[in-house]
Amino acid sequence: MIRRRLPSRFALCVLLLTLLASACAPAASTPLSPHPILVTVDPNSTATSTPFQPPQVTDTPLPSATPLPTDTPTPTETATSTPPPTETVTPAPAIPPATPVPVNSRTQYTFFVNLDYAAKTVAVNETIKYFNATGQSLDNIVMAVEPNLWSNVFALTSLDQDGIAITNYSLAGQRLTIYPAQPIQPGAMTAFTLSYGLTLPAKTYEKTFGYLGYQINLTDWYPFIVPYSGGWMLHDPWSFGEHLVYDAADYEVNVKVSDPKVIIAASGLAEANGDWTRYTVVGARTFALSASDKFKIVESAVGSAVIRSYYFAGQEDAGRAVVWMATQALGLYGVKFAPYPYPSLSVVETEVPDGREFDGLVFLAEKFYVEYNGTAKSNLITIGAHEIAHQWWFGLVGDDQTIEPWLDEAMATYSEKIFYEYNYPNYGNWWWNFRVNYFGPSGYVDTSIYNGGTFRLYTNAVYLNGANFLNELRTRVGDEAFFAFLQDYAARFSHGRATTYDFFSVLRQYTGADFSDIMRRYFQNQY
Structure with a gap:
């Protein structure tokens, strides 16, 4: 070894x-x-309450x-509301990055996201390609829908499986349970498509999800299929700690923003996709976005991995x-x-x-x-x-x-x-x-x-x-x-x-x- x-x-x-x-x-x-x-x-x-004085080290x-x-x-960095030029810092020694290869059995998420920054609303079309690698015949699928823990935030408008509308489902709290017309057999692939809207809540200090006057954070913002291990792994929320468990999956997230001055920080790199901006990442457990028209950016790299720091004026x-x-x-x-x-x-x-x-x-x-x-x-x-x-x-x-x-x-x-x-x-x-x-x-x-x-x-x-x-x-x-x-x-x-x-x-x-x-x-x- x-x-x-x-x-x-x-x-x-x-x-x-x-x-x-x-x-x-x-x-x-x-x-x-x-x-x-x-x-x-x-x-x-x-x-x-006891003050702490660290050792006297210069x-x-x-x-x-x-x-x-x-x-x-x-280019010099500016404090204007337009996307600022990025500054590149001397990187640490380059480390060859991992090149995760998409696995056929890994769940694939594709999103088309319309973000109305001023209205603080999001319209989403989401497709989930799911491969049943559990070894079990599944007569239901459980998704976590974290935004539904807030009142009047998540609104599901359509749900289908392989192009056929699903009417047999339940949504209670964070748990969306779907009952397919036929059980999903071991090794079978199926696709779920969901359309929904998010009316974003004001962000509380303890949470990342929601909006501030100068920033919108989308975290755990979409329905996702929770892991299966003898049963669906969806734990109840608690007053501290993380209650969600995630499988690794592949993500393609296409975004349109109402305001061209808004800068997006994301879990993946941006590329043009027609009228959309596309972000992709494979083998990830989550995909997060943060949007602001006030962001300033400084950039570096390690190997081929791009590092970006998004911060606000006065914190250079x-x-x-x-x-x-x-x-x-x-x-x-x-x-x-x-x-x-x-x-x-x-x-x-x-x-x-x-x-x-x-x-x-x-x-x-x-x-x-x-x-x-x-x-x-x-x-x-x-x-x-x-x-x-x-x-x-x-x-x-x-x-x-x-x-x-x-x-x-x-x-x-x-x-x-x-x-x-x-x-x-x-x-x-x-x-x-x-x-x-x-x-x-x-x-x-x-x-x-x-x-x-x-x-x-x-x-x-x-x-x-x-x-x-x-x-x-x-x-x-x-x-x-x-x-x-x-x-x-x-x-x-x-x-x-x-x-x-x-x-x-x-x-x-x-x-x-x-x-x-x-x-x-x-x-x-x-x-």
């Missing part, structure tokens, strides 16, 4: 980047308080965005820092875990408590941009590295993030540690104190969103104690086995869905070390 290692050239480049960053004039900043909310907010949670400003050499003058330094952080993260994670699985990455500023991940697109809190202190010792960089890590731990390797959320949340949290370890090694102690030790985490790592107690207890157990577990595990088995395991785990479950049993089954193939004592301390169940 081949064990991929960090190429020496890439290691030298990473070292050079670190030395260059360290050579920048230091700019001491006010120590930042830890961010008490990690990924999903609990409206009743409160920040710890803050190193992040490098400024440096345009790549070009034969033509680099933070917007550039984000694209630099994303360049570092994709370069590093692409070597330590697996090649980046998508053609692009959009990092979007919006009004949320923290951050939220979707395939090829992540949101970061507006307040992180406002509070950005010019260094990597900031929530903007820390949470950014976390959300980008979800492109591997959630996007590439899926899981049931309701029942076993540690498989992506603990992994993404520990990926932050790896990000700092390789890019800002002097900040290692700061990261542990700022992100983990400050909260004194305890609790079992294999906690579901339903039995986690309060939001604070849940995140302490799953995210933070999960990071403690992974660090102890890495120390016990050694770096060579640990990273070889991560690469094989990512490869085996690429575009699939892993369980805790899968995690430890693969791990045991890479080490003979006994880590049962660690598992007993961190897990309530044995695997």
